[in-house]
Amino acid sequence: MRRKCWKTCVREMFYCRPGLNRQLLCIRSSMLEVSKLLNSGICHGCGKDDRKGRCRK
Numbered sequence: 001m002r003r004k005c006w007k008t009c010v011r012e013m014f015y016c017r018p019g020l021n022r023q024l025l026c027i028r029s030s031m032l033e034v035s036k037l038l039n040s041g042i043c044h045g046c047g048k049d050d051r052k053g054r055c056r057k
């Protein structure tokens with residue numbers, strides 16, 4: 001099983017969770033904040049409904 005690349009993961013975050021657009025636009029060149037957001041579990045399917053990292057509907 002191959003893992004998703006980070007670009008695919010970021011695309012899914014934008015398309016599946018429009019509320020994140022505002023959060024990402026507010027970040028001003030802070031790599032620490034970006035890494036926190038990307039590693040927060042959104043891409044890794046930490047929700048109960050979705051354990052494969054897919055978009056929730």
